[in-house]
Amino acid sequence: MNIAPLLNNITKYINLTDEEIEFLKSKIIVRKYLKGQYIVQQGDVCKYECFVLSGCTKTFYIDKEGQEHIVMFSIEDWWTSDMGSFITQTPADFNIQCLENSELVMFSIDVIEDLYEGIPKLERFFRKLVERAFVASQKRIVRNFSLTAKEQYLFFREQYPKIEQRIPQYMIASYLGITKEFLSKIKSQLILEQ
Amino acid sequence: MNIAPLLNNITKYINLTDEEIEFLKSKIIVRKYLKGQYIVQQGDVCKYECFVLSGCTKTFYIDKEGQEHIVMFSIEDWWTSDMGSFITQTPADFNIQCLENSELVMFSIDVIEDLYEGIPKLERFFRKLVERAFVASQKRIVRNFSLTAKEQYLFFREQYPKIEQRIPQYMIASYLGITKEFLSKIKSQLILEQ
DNA sequence: AAATGATGTTAAACTAGATTAACTTTTATT
DNA sequence: AATAAAAGTTAATCTAGTTTAACATCATTT
Numbered sequence: 320m321n322i323a324p325l326l327n328n329i330t331k332y333i334n335l336t337d338e339e340i341e342f343l344k345s346k347i348i349v350r351k352y353l354k355g356q357y358i359v360q361q362g363d364v365c366k367y368e369c370f371v372l373s374g375c376t377k378t379f380y381i382d383k384e385g386q387e388h389i390v391m392f393s394i395e396d397w398w399t400s401d402m403g404s405f406i407t408q409t410p411a412d413f414n415i416q417c418l419e420n421s422e423l424v425m426f427s428i429d430v431i432e433d434l435y436e437g438i439p440k441l442e443r444f445f446r447k448l449v450e451r452a453f454v455a456s457q458k459r460i461v462r463n464f465s466l467t468a469k470e471q472y473l474f475f476r477e478q479y480p481k482i483e484q485r486i487p488q489y490m491i492a493s494y495l496g497i498t499k500e501f502l503s504k505i506k507s508q509l510i511l512e513q
Numbered sequence: 514m515n516i517a518p519l520l521n522n523i524t525k526y527i528n529l530t531d532e533e534i535e536f537l538k539s540k541i542i543v544r545k546y547l548k549g550q551y552i553v554q555q556g557d558v559c560k561y562e563c564f565v566l567s568g569c570t571k572t573f574y575i576d577k578e579g580q581e582h583i584v585m586f587s588i589e590d591w592w593t594s595d596m597g598s599f600i601t602q603t604p605a606d607f608n609i610q611c612l613e614n615s616e617l618v619m620f621s622i623d624v625i626e627d628l629y630e631g632i633p634k635l636e637r638f639f640r641k642l643v644e645r646a647f648v649a650s651q652k653r654i655v656r657n658f659s660l661t662a663k664e665q666y667l668f669f670r671e672q673y674p675k676i677e678q679r680i681p682q683y684m685i686a687s688y689l690g691i692t693k694e695f696l697s698k699i700k701s702q703l704i705l706e707q
Numbered sequence: 708a709a710a711t712g713a714t715g716t717t718a719a720a721c722t723a724g725a726t727t728a729a730c731t732t733t734t735a736t737t
Numbered sequence: 738a739a740t741a742a743a744a745g746t747t748a749a750t751c752t753a754g755t756t757t758a759a760c761a762t763c764a765t766t767t
Contacts (some may be wrong), residue, residue: 382659390654403648406641412655439633446640447600449647454597456650460584461606463657464690465576468724487744496658501724503746662754681714695754697716709767716761723754731746737739 322349324396325370325424332447333440342437348425358399358415358423365404365411367425371397374421375485378413379493389493392418392482398448418486468497469505514543518590519564519618526641527634536631542619552593552609552617559598559605561619565591568615569679572607573687583687586612586676592642612680662691663699 325347326340335343349372352358359365361380369376371393378399379389390413393399404411408428426434434441462471472495476483483491488506489499516538523529529537543566546552553559555574563570565587572593573583584607587593598605602622620628628635656665666689670677677685682700683693 380655386659388655388658390651402644403651406644406648412652435637439636442633442636442640443629446636446643449640449643450596450600453643453647453650454600456647456654457584457597458606459654460650460657461574461582463654464582465580489744498725499745500726500747504724507746683714692755693715694717694756698718698754701716711766712764714761714763717759719757721754721756722752724752726751727749729747731744733744734742736741 322347322372322424324372328370328396329441329444333444335438335440339438339440343434346430346434346437348427348430350423350425352417352421352423354417354420356417358417359401359404359411359413361412361414362410364408365401365413365415367427368398368400368402368405368431369393369415369426370424371395371399372422372424374417374419374423375482376415376417376421377486377490378415380413387493388496389490392479392486392490392494394482394485398452402449402452418490463496468495468501469508471495472502472505473509516541516543516566516618518566522564522590523635523638527638529632529634533632533634537628540624540628540631542621542624544617544619546611546615546617548611548614550611552611553595553598553605553607555606555608556604558602559595559607559609561621562592562594562596562599562625563587563609563620564618565589565593566616566618568611568613568617569676570609570611570615571680571684572609574607581687582690583684586673586680586684586688588676588679592646596643596646612684657690662689662695663702665689666696666699667703 322344326335326343329335352374358367358369358376373395376393376399377389378391378393378401379387381387391399399415401411401413401415403409404413405428431445462474466474472491475491475495488502492499492502495502519541520529520534520537546568552561552563552570567589570587570593571583572585572587572595573581575581585593593609595605595607595609597603598607599622625639656668660668666685669685669689682696686693686696689696
């Protein structure tokens, strides 16, 4: 198992000694999932924070009308979990499902706590990670309020060009909070315009 | 200056010794603002993370059409800042303005860094604080996608009854992402219903 | 008490995006 | 190659929420 991408990700924010890396390696689990498999199911407690080594996941929930709403996608080098469920160990609001065969590094609550004990610097790493996630989430709220559907789609396309190619359009529509029919209309408008 | 509410807030997540409390006290600044004064202005670098001892603030941005969008309110016992600007020390997306005379504990970047050095446990405290802020932000995105304006208003009223009473309706409309006219319509519908 | 400005309401006309439904294209399975 | 299933398109109709504009109420200042 090659966890170099994880180490790269962590050492963007903090430095690790060789012993710390060994300690980290001794704690983590790498797991493979097949396309379609669930990492977390709405209603269950989310047991892991995950780092994506390869593959792609979607995080979504099913509303009271049975409609699916995609909250985020995660590809290589991203973290994913239902953080609300994970930190409080209460039932998850979200499902996390693999859209491709994927390989993930899994951090259980116990492992995370052990790591914070053994490598206190990791507390800083995760603080910075969540700070950035929070800022991204705030910016998304802002976009939802001030951009039209077309503008949001253009933003998405520019921001996540790699994701767009790997994922069916109807899922992108769901992520943007619009119907697949309307996204289709936006795309045909964009073609006419250029 | 009575910073008991701040200490209470921190000791919800971590314990502090008497020396640590003294160290903390030696570092922080408490500042008073008048109604209408700005704590942060869009375009400036956000210099402080703030804890509200008393009063009330709104965090908002002005979009390209000159329209104001309120992102959050903060009252006693809440934290506020433009975190994106603060952690990267780049120009702020948001304004933070006092809606009432307010008293705030101000943490500059340097002070925060000193505190992390002197009281490493604070790293944990702020991690947990931001984790919760992130989860709340995610849940807000979910509500934006799956609730009607009326449902969102009812949720707001239930969740933040104290805030609703202190703030003009048109600001609540802005926070909910709807026009003041439509909120007015919703309210008159609610009166007819009961 | 009058006047000004800020806040809130009502109603008519409008629009971005949803819904429905029929159809086409692409991909996967036998 | 044939079939089925999944993904994407088009168009007509509908609706939640916006826009505009006129008016009403409340609070503050003189």
